[in-house]
Amino acid sequence: MKPALPLRIASILALIAALGHTALFLTYKPTHGPDEIVVVTAMQTHVFSFGGYLHSYWQLYFGYQLFVTISCLVECGLLWQLANLTRSVPAAIRPMIGLFFLGEVATSILMLKFFFLIPIVVHSATALCLALALATLTRKISPQPASAPS
Numbered sequence: 001m002k003p004a005l006p007l008r009i010a011s012i013l014a015l016i017a018a019l020g021h022t023a024l025f026l027t028y029k030p031t032h033g034p035d036e037i038v039v040v041t042a043m044q045t046h047v048f049s050f051g052g053y054l055h056s057y058w059q060l061y062f063g064y065q066l067f068v069t070i071s072c073l074v075e076c077g078l079l080w081q082l083a084n085l086t087r088s089v090p091a092a093i094r095p096m097i098g099l100f101f102l103g104e105v106a107t108s109i110l111m112l113k114f115f116f117l118i119p120i121v122v123h124s125a126t127a128l129c130l131a132l133a134l135a136t137l138t139r140k141i142s143p144q145p146a147s148a149p150s
Helices: 004-027 034-044 057-082 090-116 117-141
Strands: 047-050 053-056
Touching: 004 090, 004 117, 034 053, 034 057, 053 057, 053 117, 057 090, 090 117
Parallel strands: none
Antiparallel strands: 047 053
């Protein structure tokens, strides 16, 4: 397998994560009963000073959700670009892919603790693709043993 393929797949998974995340939080409506409605309403209406600005918890939550979307889109673009570099500078991109891999492993662990099945699967699959890319790049740049003369 060429190292660009798992990087392209990881890039597409990051795009799926961005789109899924965005669709989920933009269409959110409380559906778990009156207690949830009370919590969400309090988040939306309670305003406080934070960092010198007035915000509600909902505004901070919403802004953070947009940050996550942007981060996933940036990851998508960077992984796609790294796939383009697998032929020309494989040794140079390996540390970058390693950082993305560690980030996805950490994200997957957090997903296991705090979220639900779909993002767990998407981020774990992304980590697996990055591990495959690292393995194929390592084989590509490792010196091959010389053949013994016949």
